[in-house]
Amino acid sequence: MTWRRPRFGCLSVAMLLLAILILVAVIMLRPQPQPQSGRLPADDLRIENAQLRPVADFVAIADPSARSVALFQEAGRVIQHPRCLNCHPRTDRPTQTAAMRPHMPAVTRGPDGGGDPLLRCSTCHNDANFAASGVPGNPKWRLAPIEQAWQGRTLGEICRQLLDPARSHMDRPELLHHMAQDELVGWAWHPGADRTPAPGTQAAFGALIAAWLDTGARCPA
């Protein structure tokens, strides 16, 4: 007795292939989950070379003025990072994300940098980063005064402004303490959610600032 292929064989193989095809199509075409909280893709950027060069790297620069400028330029990688600039805008509105887009919702600095009396920063920004919503937080959360605006300025301009008593109310030891120790500044290395932290550590940054002051606090052109 010879084996005969059943007549419906071809048809059922075709049906099976069709079913697999439909399954694959359904899997590929199903809606993708939307990114949370409308964060810009720019915040996914992982900034390369996230470490700061140590002070020891600069000893080779014999001329103290040139060394001072080089130290400040390295510290400038922190100072001009979006984590710092977002709170040092040149308008009354903070900016957000690595792309430094205008803060949503629109908020304004108010009389003390802590927001309008009717919509304080602390309404949304609590004492610590809030993991569930991704809203950053710190007990001192507020905007830097307008005379300490950094956005749109060159590093040299920011440097001279830091040292100008008409715009900064901090003397040099206070500036150093603020950069190296202040916990609001320190937030930039622990920004929560998927934000890229400032490069290096606050301690390494403080050491660069201390060495910059020790070498005469020279500014880039």
Ligand code: HEC
């Ligand atoms: C109604 C709620 C709300 C108020 C009020 C508010 N914020 Fe925000 N803020 C947010 C949210 C939400 C985010 C996170 C947005 C994101 O990262 O996508 C944010 C992010 C920020 C960031 C960005 C941090 C970074 O580096 O990405 C800064 C700076 C900021 N706020 C400053 C302020 C300041 C200063 C005030 C007061 C003048 C204030 N905010 C008031 C909700 C608020």
Ligand code: HEC
């Ligand atoms: C959440 C907002 C916020 C963030 C983020 C922030 N700052 Fe500030 N910054 C302020 C406020 C507010 C002041 C005014 C402090 C004061 O007068 O005591 C200030 C003042 C300063 C000053 C004094 C400037 C001057 O001319 O005297 C320095 C320096 C400074 N910040 C450094 C930094 C650095 C570096 C970072 C990032 C690593 C940073 N800040 C991030 C809010 C912020």
